[in-house]
Amino acid sequence: IxxxxxxxxxxxxxxxxxxxxxxxEGTVDYSxxxxxPGQNELIVGARASHFFALPLQEAEWHCxxxxxxxxxxxxxxxxxxxxxxxxxxxxxxxxxxxxxxAFTPICTNxxxxxxxxxxxxxxxxxRCPYNPxxxxxxxxxxxxxxYAATAMDFSGRDPAIYRSLGGLPPLRTxxxxxxxxxxxxxxxxxxxxxxxxxxxxxxxxxxxxxRTVFSRAGRVCKNDIGGRFLLEDTWTTFMKAxxxxxxxxxxxxxxxxxxxxxxxxxxxxxxxxxxxxVNSIAASAVCAFNLSxxxxxxxxxFKYQENSRSxxxxxxxxxxxxxxxxxxxxxxxxxxxxxxxDAQKFLLMHEVVQPLVPVPYFMEDNVRFTHVAVDVVQxxxxxxxxxxxxxxxxxxxxxxxxLNQSTGSCLLEEIELFPxxxxxxxxxxxxxxxxxxxxxxxxDQVIKIPLKRCxxxxxxxxxxxxxxxYCGWDLLLKKCTTLEESVxxxxxxxxxxKCPVRNVTVDGGFSAWSIWSACSHNDGGTAGSCLxxxxxxxSPAPQCGGEQCHGISVExxxxxxxxxxxxxxxxxxxxxxxxxxxxxxxxxxxxPTPRHGGRVCVGQNREERYCNEHLPCPPHxxxxxxxxxxxxxxPCGGGIQTRRRTCENGxxxxxxxxxxxxxxxxx
Numbered sequence: 001i002x003x004x005x006x007x008x009x010x011x012x013x014x015x016x017x018x019x020x021x022x023x024x025e026g027t028v029d030y031s032x033x034x035x036x037p038g039q040n041e042l043i044v045g046a047r048a049s050h051f052f053a054l055p056l057q058e059a060e061w062h063c064x065x066x067x068x069x070x071x072x073x074x075x076x077x078x079x080x081x082x083x084x085x086x087x088x089x090x091x092x093x094x095x096x097x098x099x100x101x102a103f104t105p106i107c108t109n110x111x112x113x114x115x116x117x118x119x120x121x122x123x124x125x126x127r128c129p130y131n132p133x134x135x136x137x138x139x140x141x142x143x144x145x146x147y148a149a150t151a152m153d154f155s156g157r158d159p160a161i162y163r164s165l166g167g168l169p170p171l172r173t174x175x176x177x178x179x180x181x182x183x184x185x186x187x188x189x190x191x192x193x194x195x196x197x198x199x200x201x202x203x204x205x206x207x208x209x210x211r212t213v214f215s216r217a218g219r220v221c222k223n224d225i226g227g228r229f230l231l232e233d234t235w236t237t238f239m240k241a242x243x244x245x246x247x248x249x250x251x252x253x254x255x256x257x258x259x260x261x262x263x264x265x266x267x268x269x270x271x272x273x274x275x276x277x278v279n280s281i282a283a284s285a286v287c288a289f290n291l292s293x294x295x296x297x298x299x300x301x302f303k304y305q306e307n308s309r310s311x312x313x314x315x316x317x318x319x320x321x322x323x324x325x326x327x328x329x330x331x332x333x334x335x336x337x338x339x340x341x342d343a344q345k346f347l348l349m350h351e352v353v354q355p356l357v358p359v360p361y362f363m364e365d366n367v368r369f370t371h372v373a374v375d376v377v378q379x380x381x382x383x384x385x386x387x388x389x390x391x392x393x394x395x396x397x398x399x400x401x402x403l404n405q406s407t408g409s410c411l412l413e414e415i416e417l418f419p420x421x422x423x424x425x426x427x428x429x430x431x432x433x434x435x436x437x438x439x440x441x442x443x444d445q446v447i448k449i450p451l452k453r454c455x456x457x458x459x460x461x462x463x464x465x466x467x468x469x470y471c472g473w474d475l476l477l478k479k480c481t482t483l484e485e486s487v488x489x490x491x492x493x494x495x496x497x498k499c500p501v502r503n504v505t506v507d508g509g510f511s512a513w514s515i516w517s518a519c520s521h522n523d524g525g526t527a528g529s530c531l532x533x534x535x536x537x538x539s540p541a542p543q544c545g546g547e548q549c550h551g552i553s554v555e556x557x558x559x560x561x562x563x564x565x566x567x568x569x570x571x572x573x574x575x576x577x578x579x580x581x582x583x584x585x586x587x588x589x590x591x592p593t594p595r596h597g598g599r600v601c602v603g604q605n606r607e608e609r610y611c612n613e614h615l616p617c618p619p620h621x622x623x624x625x626x627x628x629x630x631x632x633x634x635p636c637g638g639g640i641q642t643r644r645r646t647c648e649n650g651x652x653x654x655x656x657x658x659x660x661x662x663x664x665x666x667x
Contacts (some may be wrong), residue, residue, distance in 0.1 A: 068081045148164070199258060201258045243353045273389065283485075390426040390440070467495075568586070582608050
């Protein structure tokens with residue numbers, strides 16, 4: 001059977017005409033997306049600027065040179081010492097935004113209709129991270145308080161959940177206390193009823209067997225004003241609980257690291273995407289949690305450790321069903337009903353928040369999900385939940401949530417945003433239900449994807465076979481339409497009882513070779529130039545599980561190779577056995593030898609150094625010069641004259657100190 005007969009999902013590729021992209025020259029890091037419902041405009045936050053996309057209105061916000069210079073002096077790079085927008089919040093007719101500002105965070109309030117109009121500027125400390133790579137989250141309540149979860153210092157070692165602005169006193173989590181926060185990565189925050197909820201992952205302080213990461217739901221009361229005498233300027237209502245998302249079994253397979261959430265307030269339902277730990281095999285899952293299940297855990301017992309040597313044990317909750325009630329009078333008037341000693345000790349809940357169903361809604365191996373968005377769609381007979389999942393390799397998966405506990409989820413399609421070899425990670429994901437659009441932020445652009453694309457299906461079979469909750473077959477119009485576009489609901493067909501099957505598998509094929517062109521290569525740490533030609537696996541591109549092209553996609557020829565030195569030889573023996581001498585070592589330009597115009601080696605091929613500098617030779621033993629002849633030993637007649645010499649620096653001179661044959665002279 002031909003591979004095209006396999007039943008697989010629909011693949012949507014980046015060339016589709018309804019995928020639109022927006023970018024501006026020189027702008028990168030489209031990591032913050034929000035929506036202004038009053039103006040019906042998308043607001044985008046990027047590095048050094050932020051702007052409306054519809055219609056385009058741009059406001060640049062660069063670091064000044066002094067701030068950048070201070071950043072450089074602290075050892076940060078040019079890339080890090082920029083202004084990255086990390087907080088982008090619509091508050092009435094104002095836009096509150098914060099940027100890293102070259103590791104000197106700063107925040108501004110701007111007019112939504114004129115982004116260049118700044119009303120005030122305040123410090124971004126405890127409101128925005130210093131480092132653009134640090135995860136953070138923030139929200140503004142209707143009464144004007146800013147709740148932020150971020151690192152409060154330059155080094156990122158002081159994470160905190162912090163409240164500022166508005167009419168309530170500023171509060172934070174306890175500083176440098178791992179039982180409050182233990183190296184957290186903040187994910188999201190929500191204003192729900194009496195509480196502000198924070199979702200994050202952190203090192204599990206209660207885990208005794210090595211280091212691991214757990215996902216958390218944390219919350220604080222919005223009317224918390226801190227303690228008196230104890231826990232002053234500190235939350236008295238902070239609690240946290242573990243979120244469980246695991247594949248059931250005799251030994252459950254845990255997805256411990258929360259990466260993203262999406263909250264449906266009308267259903268009080270939270271979707272979360274979880275991955276395995278970073279040093280484990282990549283795998284991801286989607287779990288859903290009822291707000292009531294989270295609240296139930298917060299009403300239950302605490303997990304408490306008396307001291308560092310004690311075990312973690314359950315402890316009864318002194319305030320079950322706590323709803324942020326306050327004390328009316330006395331020393332602690334207006335404080336919450338939580339005892340301050342209890343608030344200092346009891347932070348972690350004993351029970352674990354369990355998902356809505358035991359099995360994750362959707363699971364996939366060898367991939368890490370990074371962002372999630374959910375749309376609730378009215379079908380012909382029921383409501384459907386569509387989950388959009390961003391992957392770490394730059395695609396969007398469209399998943400139909402399980403219809404009931406007995407059916408599984410369906411992967412409806414995967415949207416390819418980039419060519420295969422040009423994929424890049426997704427930095428932000430925003431769904432606009434009112435406009436049925438999905439916005440995707442990547443490094444250098446924003447991509448808009450319409451959620452409803454029923455006209456893509458040209459036949460009744462394709463329309464109904466897609467199992468797409470947005471679409472149905474209109475019997476009167478004889479085309480695939482949305483429910484809103486249908487003439488009459490009774491004449492609108494939709495069948496979503498099982499996952500879609502498609503007969504559209506395409507194996508990849510190579511294009512023709514490109515012309516030869518200059519290219520660079522790296523040869524053991526040295527750069528050179530070559531002639532290269534390439535071909536792409538796009539004629540056709542593999543789709544829907546089709547096989548990749550087999551063979552090489554790049555050919556390289558005539559590579560120049562820069563020369564490199566061999567290692568130095570060992571030093572030669574010293575040229576002397578005592579006293580100052582010298583040693584020699586050598587190397588050659590043959591590791592590799594330069595070729596095809598490559599550079600020759602730079603430097604000396606021979607080095608010399610002194611040796612035996614501190615090993616003097618013993619003194620030299622030698623004869624002194626002969627003395628003058630002495631007078632003759634007799635005044636007349638035959639006599640003898642004598643001359644002498646001495647042995648210097650010792651007694652080992654050869655011969656003796658006198659003439660072997662005395663000379664006689666007569667007068």
